[in-house]
Amino acid sequence: MVKKLRLGAAAVSASLLVVLAACGSGSGSAAAGGGGGSTLSWGWYLPSTWDPATSAIGQDVHALALAYAGLTKQDLKGNAVPALAKSWKYNANGTAVTFVLRPGLKFSDGTALDAAAVKFNIERGRDGKGTTIGDQLAEVTDVKVVNPTTVTLVLDKSDYQIPALLAGKTGMLVSPTAARKNSAGLSTKPVGAGPFILTDYVPDSHADLKRNPNYWDAKDIKLKNFVLKTAPDPSVAVAGLQSGQYDMAVIPPSQIQAAKAAGLKVDPITVLTVRTLDVNGKVAPFNNPKVMQAISHAINRKELVQTAFFGQGKPDWQPFPEGYVGYNPTLDNLYSYDQAEAKRLLADAGHPNGLSVDLWVSDASDAIAEVLQKQLSAVGIKVRLRVEQPGINNYITRQYPLALDSFSGRESPVQALTVLFGKQGLLNLGRYSNSAFDKALDKARATPLDSPNYPKALQAATAAGVKSMPNTFLFSWPRIFAYKSNVHGLQNWTGTERFEGVTVQ
Amino acid sequence: MSTFRRAWQLRPAKISVVILAAIVVLVAFGHLLAPMDPLQQHDGQILKGPSAHFWLGTDYLGRDVLSRLIYGSTLSVLTALEAVGIAFGLGVLPGLASVYLGRPFEWVSQRVMDGLMALPFIIFAIAVAALLGNGLHQAMFAVGVLMAPGFFRITRAAAWSFNRAQYVEAAQLLGASPWRIIRKHIWNKVLPTVAIATANHIAGALLIVSSLTFLGIGVVPPTPTWGGLLASDLNYLAQQRWAPVAPALLIMITVGALNVFADAIRDSSDDGALKDATKRRRLGESRNVATAR
């Protein structure tokens, strides 16, 4: 009898499940506020933290830009344009810049977004505990509140990059009230003035956001709700898009064919991301520059792009893609694919019979790593692939001296170079600097953006960094989004992805 | 021993043994049988289908799939055997001993095994592999330890039911030591049960190895493993719809052969205990003691 009841109950509940499931709401989107208005589900990388001052990953900026806004933002080409500030002006020699804020701005918790709040944020970013942007703001010696809507940043040297710098994570403003009450809490509960407000966050899973009606540009935000989900695994990315789990998701090149076949729109966008080899130049054998140069010569970048990346990229020897202001054409093919030269350099460096190195990768099935291994073995460099999770940790712990990585660019090219080659730069695993590079960088920094000398000065800095530091650049690669045909208004943003004007029908 | 002889008569057993023998050959002599170097990336041959040159086609870097499959078998099977070996050592001997060495040892060993059984398989294996070094060996060591209770209980139950046989009592009365009793009287009777458990556990361990390498644990690229092959195959499903079939089939056939083999032994056992459904429940474990999702 017991068994009969048990079976019966099971059968009833099972049929109930089926009936209810069939009655479940049709679309696949899982908005926190329920169906109705337009919701976008974005499969992208969740931020490592929702506090812009302690984030150590460049990619975080895209997620953070949903909840936060800064004095400036980037336009389609990546140049700084007004956001919370409606204008700015430098003094004569570039050592101070004054921003004029829009009136009546508020954070999502009601705190006034005024000059005092800007001062608070800059000082927090510069001096706060655990900040990762202290290095970038160190040159701001003083922040003067002229009046509630006017704030002046006083710099210790001539630097015209500030508006660009503030267009990214460095300039994102958090509510002083929230930060004073619980600074550490911002890592999971952001309080900003961005286009959306976070309503729910499950780490490593998803973040639910809703439209912020008090956003300064709210009229351009058409989406009512926004769901940020972990980027899908490549094998189920297209399935996820088709079945409605995502409206828009980032896909690797291997899935382009599948996405197109499934009727999805595919957009490879030229952005600032570059695949790199992070190197700790203080650790043997990399402390001899000839070793990294040999490695660079041994790499066939074209084959790398073709074989491991389905042709979706361009060989690159510097941290910027072609066409960007910081891109120095003379660096192209700096270390040409030349196996004989590689072997010669190795012998010069004291390794005539080859070398054994460990290369850390974060993904076990990364084709790039395996192709590199093959290419390097052809010149006698035996590469052992180690699968760990360098990523954020390695920038701070620096325990892996050679790691396959990707640099996601920065809003300011000077900032990008600083992060890569500067003494405290996150991607400078050896944490040492080169005075020639520092000088060139300072010169670029002190050149106004509209000056005709700017591109040249910047490119000189790029060359100085690339030639003197061991970081090795492989190829620039596009951001590839696949999305359903009911998503409209997406634009190709070189820098931070933005959602003004985007609708889902 | 007559059990095994009888098992061999059955046709399913013959087929499964033949399959298993083929796997063993593959594992032992794979490097001689593989047509090509599994690591060699052939230019311009990316994701090609089966052809005269590449019997199972090529993978995302132009490597011969058949060769990778053969080489991958070695690592996958050997690590699975490693785990079962550890489980066998840690489980069978204490299992037998717990029946004869008195109540304190029995109680302690039972509680330790119970404690181990409460730990979730795959999560624990991942935790061990990740926290103690990302090696497949660490992970399979953990799996072996967690499988030990299964062997323990099966051996113990089998030994227990024979313990009460009259000839054992007689031997004890005559003053034979526990070890002698085990060696002379019990072992042969317990062997079929243990053999069944071993076969089932190897099957389970193979599935676990595949799952772990699928998740990326313990995979050292470019070394091929069954699970690792499946994982990368899934990334390129659009280009090669049928790629996952080969490694999946290989896993399934091996596991299936082991299960059939175990069943054959069970069905031809002359011990009524094995056939009786009630006793089978008391013995506790069916074949899937070690598999995990």
Next chain:
Amino acid sequence: MTAAVDTLFDAAAPATSRRRPGIALLRTLFRGLAVAIPVVFIATFITYGLGSLSKFNPAAAVMGETATPADIKRMNHEFGLDRPFLVQYFSWLGHALRGDFGQSWFTRIPVSQSIEQRLPVSLSVAVGALLIAVVLGAAAGIGAALNKGGWFDRGVTVVCSVLSTIPGFVAAIALITIFAVSFPILPSGGYVPPSVNFGQWLKFLILPCTALSLEAAADLARQLRNGLVGTLRENYVTGAIVRGYSTRRVLFGHALRNGAGPALALLGLHIPRLIGGAVITETVFALPGLGQLAKDSALKGDVPVVQACLLVTIGLVLVSSLLVNIALKKLRPGSGRQE
């Protein structure tokens, strides 16, 4: 654990319980605790020891080489890692039993918060898989037994054998390919709490629960089929049929009652696997459950979170074992001491 808790109930001999039920109950309880408590200690000891043995510590995790020895010492002290091992272990266990699992080394988020967010997901999947396993397994097993020798029986046997050879992730991907891609009826992954949208919640669970249930269902079907075939042959069944009882009454009245015990025991063996082994399912279907949390944390080196996940899973396994054993006891009160 099954055996261990069994002794909980086998302890008192019938004679004793008839005369002095009160004392017998106390003795049973005492014996039961004497068995369960060491198990808890051993399992949790191993769990905590695993974390201690690892090379990770909070300072290395977050600050690494920029940390001075003073920093490392400070952070270790902050997290209580400079105390003797046993002190740490008992303190951790004590806090855990009260629901405090410490903080993540990386994010400082209380681990209990993460567990709270993810436990419902894992439970939904495990319970759903169990239900589906029961329904599918029972239907297939009973049908096969009734159809003994026929095409359904043979088909079920083949399918069950094949199912127990399929690795979990293969089944999951196959289901996605068929039901989410080729015929886009169901979502390929994701999760929504039932409080937000009940229908969606069910929809998201169907595929993962089915994938997870296949192994248990196959086992159950085979077990039921073999058991029923044997029982149906017995004399009392023939007697019942001769007496004119319908097949259905015979089936549900007699045969299944006997078959329920072993079936339940079998399911009881599968439950730990459903709870603790759903990592693969959660990964493939992007379900934010405990398994995925444990895996991601282990790979990052976030030790407190891993320990907490293991602890919670152990707890769930023990509780479910206890429930299963109580149910088993009710079903077959006369069973003797197992081991």
